[in-house]
Amino acid sequence: MNTVLKIFLSMSFSGSLLILILFLGKRFLKDKISRQWQYYIWLVVILRLLLPFGPETSLLGKTYQAVEQAMVHTTPPPQHQPSLDTPGGILTSAVGLEQNNENENSPTEDLTTAHPFRDIGSFLTEHVWLIWLVAALGLLIRKVTIYQGFIRYINAGLTPVSDIEILDRLSVAAERAGIQKPIDLCVNPLISSPLLIGFFHPCIILPSIDFSERDFLYIILHELTHYKRRDLFYKWLVQVTVCLHWFNPLVHLMSWEITKACEFSCDEAVLAKMGGDNAQDYGKTLLDAMAAVGRYKENLGAVTLSENKQLLKERIGAIMNFKKKSTSIRLLTGVLTLCAIFGAAFVGVYSVAAADAIQPTALQSDDLPVMETLELNGTTYYLVFSEAQLRAIGTGEYGMDRNYMQQADIQLSTDEWVPIGTWDAPFTGTFNGNGFEITGLTMTDPDAEIIGLFGVAENAHIYNVTLRDYDIASAGRNNQGKTIGAILAVGGQGSRSYGNFAYPKETSEDIYSNDKRPLSEIDRYYEADSLPLFEIAFFRLDESEKKTWLEKLYADGDIAFFHAAACGVDTNSSLLSDIAEKAYNDEEISFFSILTDFMDETELVSWLDRALEDGKWNFQSVLYDKLGRYDEFDELEEKMEKEWTEAQMAEYQTVGVTMDGKNYYYQGQLVNIFLDIRREGSFYKLDINPKGTVNIKLTRNADGKITGVSYMTDAEVTSLLGDMDDD
Amino acid sequence: MVQQISDAELEIMKIVWGNPQKVTLFSYIMDGLAAKGKPCQKNTLIVLLSRLMSKGFLSARKIGRRNEYTTLVSETEYQTTQTKNFLNKIYEGNAKGLVSNLIMGDLLADEEYEELKRLLEKGKEKQ
Numbered sequence: 100m101n102t103v104l105k106i107f108l109s110m111s112f113s114g115s116l117l118i119l120i121l122f123l124g125k126r127f128l129k130d131k132i133s134r135q136w137q138y139y140i141w142l143v144v145i146l147r148l149l150l151p152f153g154p155e156t157s158l159l160g161k162t163y164q165a166v167e168q169a170m171v172h173t174t175p176p177p178q179h180q181p182s183l184d185t186p187g188g189i190l191t192s193a194v195g196l197e198q199n200n201e202n203e204n205s206p207t208e209d210l211t212t213a214h215p216f217r218d219i220g221s222f223l224t225e226h227v228w229l230i231w232l233v234a235a236l237g238l239l240i241r242k243v244t245i246y247q248g249f250i251r252y253i254n255a256g257l258t259p260v261s262d263i264e265i266l267d268r269l270s271v272a273a274e275r276a277g278i279q280k281p282i283d284l285c286v287n288p289l290i291s292s293p294l295l296i297g298f299f300h301p302c303i304i305l306p307s308i309d310f311s312e313r314d315f316l317y318i319i320l321h322e323l324t325h326y327k328r329r330d331l332f333y334k335w336l337v338q339v340t341v342c343l344h345w346f347n348p349l350v351h352l353m354s355w356e357i358t359k360a361c362e363f364s365c366d367e368a369v370l371a372k373m374g375g376d377n378a379q380d381y382g383k384t385l386l387d388a389m390a391a392v393g394r395y396k397e398n399l400g401a402v403t404l405s406e407n408k409q410l411l412k413e414r415i416g417a418i419m420n421f422k423k424k425s426t427s428i429r430l431l432t433g434v435l436t437l438c439a440i441f442g443a444a445f446v447g448v449y450s451v452a453a454a455d456a457i458q459p460t461a462l463q464s465d466d467l468p469v470m471e472t473l474e475l476n477g478t479t480y481y482l483v484f485s486e487a488q489l490r491a492i493g494t495g496e497y498g499m500d501r502n503y504m505q506q507a508d509i510q511l512s513t514d515e516w517v518p519i520g521t522w523d524a525p526f527t528g529t530f531n532g533n534g535f536e537i538t539g540l541t542m543t544d545p546d547a548e549i550i551g552l553f554g555v556a557e558n559a560h561i562y563n564v565t566l567r568d569y570d571i572a573s574a575g576r577n578n579q580g581k582t583i584g585a586i587l588a589v590g591g592q593g594s595r596s597y598g599n600f601a602y603p604k605e606t607s608e609d610i611y612s613n614d615k616r617p618l619s620e621i622d623r624y625y626e627a628d629s630l631p632l633f634e635i636a637f638f639r640l641d642e643s644e645k646k647t648w649l650e651k652l653y654a655d656g657d658i659a660f661f662h663a664a665a666c667g668v669d670t671n672s673s674l675l676s677d678i679a680e681k682a683y684n685d686e687e688i689s690f691f692s693i694l695t696d697f698m699d700e701t702e703l704v705s706w707l708d709r710a711l712e713d714g715k716w717n718f719q720s721v722l723y724d725k726l727g728r729y730d731e732f733d734e735l736e737e738k739m740e741k742e743w744t745e746a747q748m749a750e751y752q753t754v755g756v757t758m759d760g761k762n763y764y765y766q767g768q769l770v771n772i773f774l775d776i777r778r779e780g781s782f783y784k785l786d787i788n789p790k791g792t793v794n795i796k797l798t799r800n801a802d803g804k805i806t807g808v809s810y811m812t813d814a815e816v817t818s819l820l821g822d823m824d825d826d
Numbered sequence: 827m828v829q830q831i832s833d834a835e836l837e838i839m840k841i842v843w844g845n846p847q848k849v850t851l852f853s854y855i856m857d858g859l860a861a862k863g864k865p866c867q868k869n870t871l872i873v874l875l876s877r878l879m880s881k882g883f884l885s886a887r888k889i890g891r892r893n894e895y896t897t898l899v900s901e902t903e904y905q906t907t908q909t910k911n912f913l914n915k916i917y918e919g920n921a922k923g924l925v926s927n928l929i930m931g932d933l934l935a936d937e938e939y940e941e942l943k944r945l946l947e948k949g950k951e952k953q
Contacts, residue, residue, distance in 0.1 A: 259877055261832030263866045266874070270867030281872035 104228035106151050107343075114148035115349045117443055122356070124435070134417065136432045138364035140439055141357050142333075147443040148340050148350065231346070238342040250296060253287055253304060260284045260308060268312070269303070269319055276323045276372075295322040298331055317369065317377075317384040324368045330361055359413075366418050382415045470497060473504065480504040480531070486511050489537070492519050493526070501528045505535045505564075513541045516571075518554030518588060525555040525591055532564030532599065539604075540566060540585075542574035548581050550574045551588035558593035561586060568604040585647060590654035598622060603643060621648070630663055638667040646674050653678060653690060662693045676702070683709075688717050695725045754797065754808045761786070765808065768793045772811060774819070775799075785819075828899055828907040829881045835874055837864060839883060843901040849887075849894040 121140060260266060269284050283302040293305045303322045310318065325331070337354050344350040370378055468487040473480045481497060483489050484507045493499050499520060520526030530553070542550050550571050553561055566585050575581035582588045585601035599622070621636035637648060645668055652661040668674050675697050682690040683706070695703060703726050710718035716739050723732035748758050756765050756773075763770035763786060771791030775784040776799075794811040811819075831839065841858035842850045852871070859866055866874075875895065878884045886893045917923040925942075928934055934942065 259832070261834045261874075263834050263864065263870060263874075266834075266870035267867040270869030270873075273869055274867075281869045281876065283873050283876070 111347045117144045118349045118353050134364040134367040138360040143439045143443050235342050256287045256289045257285045272319045293318045295325050301326050314384045320369050324365050378418050382418045482506045499526045504531045505533045508536045511539045516540050516542050520554040525557040526559045529560040536565045536567050538567045540569040542571040545577040547575040549588045551584040553587040555589040556594040557591035561596045562598040564599040566601040570604045634663040692721045765795050
């Protein structure tokens with residue numbers, strides 16, 4: 100649905116409420132309140148109908164949102180409604196939380212577009228605003244052309260009054276009415292009753308000049324009052340309103356009521372000037388003017404003396420009852436005016452705040468949501484307002500390496516969330532949650548490997564994200580190698596994730612009340628690098644949060660904090676063994692060795708067995724050490740060394756270097772300097788035998804395989820041993 | 827084509843034509859009307875003047891708060907067209923009829939008659 104139209108519909112609705120209230124009020128107070136008031140109070144309604152402003156918290160703002168959500172949630176056809184299967188999807192919306200639904204952009208809708216019927220349907224709903232606009236424009240153009248036709252009709256038979264005496268009477272009356280602008284007077288026998296036309300060159304047109312002096316004065320005064328009060332402008336304002344709100348029958352009713360009130364109040368104003376004693380004469384004038392039956396039906400855009408007979412009867416009734424209003428009535432009308440104005444403001448429109456939040460998304464097409472950008476200190480931030488935009492990260496121009504800034508709370512649909520960033524294309528930019536919330540992230544794919552708002556990140560910064568009511572518990576249940584992290588699943592090299600809060604759906608109630616503080620605290624302590632405080636705060640977390648933290652620390656490679664955190668984990672918990680498993684698989688010996696501190700003997704033994712079986716000697720050594728089996732450890736070390744030496748010897752032999760104890764021989768000669776540097780520089784062997792006669796070095800390729808042996812040049816020797824000679 | 831104007835408007839035009847100055851001021855017309863014994867309201871005069879302007883008889887130049895009116899149609903021009911209209915309407919374009927009616931109906935004074943005769947002869951010489 101189009102946002103503009105939505106706002107407009109809400110304006111129409113608010114206006115209708117006001118119209119109904121005024122109609123009701125009129126029934127009770129018809130004759131008690133000044134006609135002027137009854138006429139001008141409609142201006143408040145018209146402003147309500149035309150201006151899309153209102154206070155932030157308006158009576159209907161919330162209602163409109165609730166209605167909108169109800170509509171959004173009922174529109175998807177049942178067969179395409181996954182939200183029914185997942186509890187809470189409906190629930191949250193029924194509660195009527197403020198949320199920006201972007202369902203039209205969600206994959207649910209994409210599915211439905213496959214249906215040709217639905218296609219047309221969605222096309223119509225999306226372009227209904229066009230129909231509205233075309234109809235409104237059409238009506239307006241029609242009104243204008245009718246008015247022009249009417250003016251032409253009038254001009255055709257127009258004779259200017261040249262009787263100076265009559266013109267003088269008009270001038271005197273106009274002067275008395277305080278009208279500066281000269282008003283022309285014409286006669287046109289084609290019209291049925293006197294009328295006033297012309298916005299800028301006003302002209303009173305009479306059906307004839309044969310009026311008694313008194314009648315003439317009344318008529319002129321009536322029309323001059325119309326002019327003075329700018330009734331023509333009012334009338335056209337009403338016409339424009341009617342054109343725009345053509346679909347609203349109450350607005351048409353209002354237009355008719357205003358036309359009526361216009362004449363009533365004009366009569367009142369004339370009588371107020373003339374004095375009530377003249378009421379009878381004035382009424383008679385009206386009747387006389389009506390004697391000639393209208394020959395041109397449409398009197399739109401002109402202000403006439405008499406509109407129709409029924410109205411005339413009412414008017415004469417009102418004229419006869421005319422009396423000046425008392426002070427109390429004036430006070431009452433003042434209060435009523437204020438009520439109406441406040442009512443108009445309070446009834447509001449489609450909440451401005453919500454409308455503002457939606458505004459940017461209204462610009463986007465369904466296929467590729469457009470993101471606005473913000474330049475900040477030379478960095479471009481893409482602004483994320485909606486689910487569609489959030490989901491668009493990593494597509495098209497919205498690359499994984501860009502900077503994103505959340506600008507509104509985002510309520511995600513229950514469609515499967517696709518984590519941002521994969522192993523192949525990790526997220527390398529920044530994401531600033533800006534304190535806004537992301538609610539309702541859902542992942543249920545049992546085979547999912549990476550589970551979280553963000554998948555794989557490298558050198559990325561993810562911060563100030565608040566993830567609420569996320570549901571990822573069931574995701575990846577068939578996948579042993581899965582990685583879970585509510586905010587970030589896999590924090591690769593250099594990636595930082597901080598200032599984030601994650602509240603899973605199930606325990607959301609408790610978290611709001613109790614655990615929010617410790618969580619934010621712990622984040623602060625972590626930021627501040629305060630290990631002892633972190634340890635205390637960590638101790639107070641619940642199991643799943645501890646898990647998140649452990650994973651996070653593990654991912655961040657923060658050994659010190661990891662150790663502190665591990666201390667805070669319940670010894671019966673499986674958390675540590677899970678992590679240990681991960682560390683073992685990742686060959687993260689340092690993390691693993693910390694975890695061995697929290698293992699009992701049987702666990703250690705079983706790990707040792709596994710390490711022996713896998714031939715991971717570094718793990719073996721750690722475990723032996725931990726188990727206090729130093730003999731076996733030494734044995735292992737010896738064994739390892741032996742194995743290592745043997746392997747090395749074998750390797751050296753392939754290129755013609757033989758070993759005999761500590762002596763190296765190359766091509767039958769004792770080696771003086773033996774140099775073996777591995778490519779990555781992680782390991783080298785330098786052996787110097789003073790008795791040797793040749794200097795050799797080994798060269799290795801990228802894989803670490805020996806590719807050749809060569810004699811060292813003197814220069815190389817000097818550079819290698821330069822320092823040593825100094826000693 | 828010179829349009830028809832009402833009597834009231836003609837009165838105003840006569841005052842403007844009769845003004846030896848090139849431009850005429852509002853107050854001059856106002857005074858002129860009063861002098862003729864046909865006073866009118868300010869607004870009435872404004873309305874009549876604006877009608878004359880829309881008929882192309884007058885043009886107005888606003889200087890400060892006052893209007894300066896100049897004639898666009900001279901008195902002779904107006905008289906000529908009016909006479910032509912009159913001729914066409916009453917004598918069906920026959921000027922002889924008009925002149926003979928003027929003479930026969932004793933509508934001309936003796937001096938006027940002589941004057942007319944001289945004019946006629948002058949016209950003959952020209953041809």
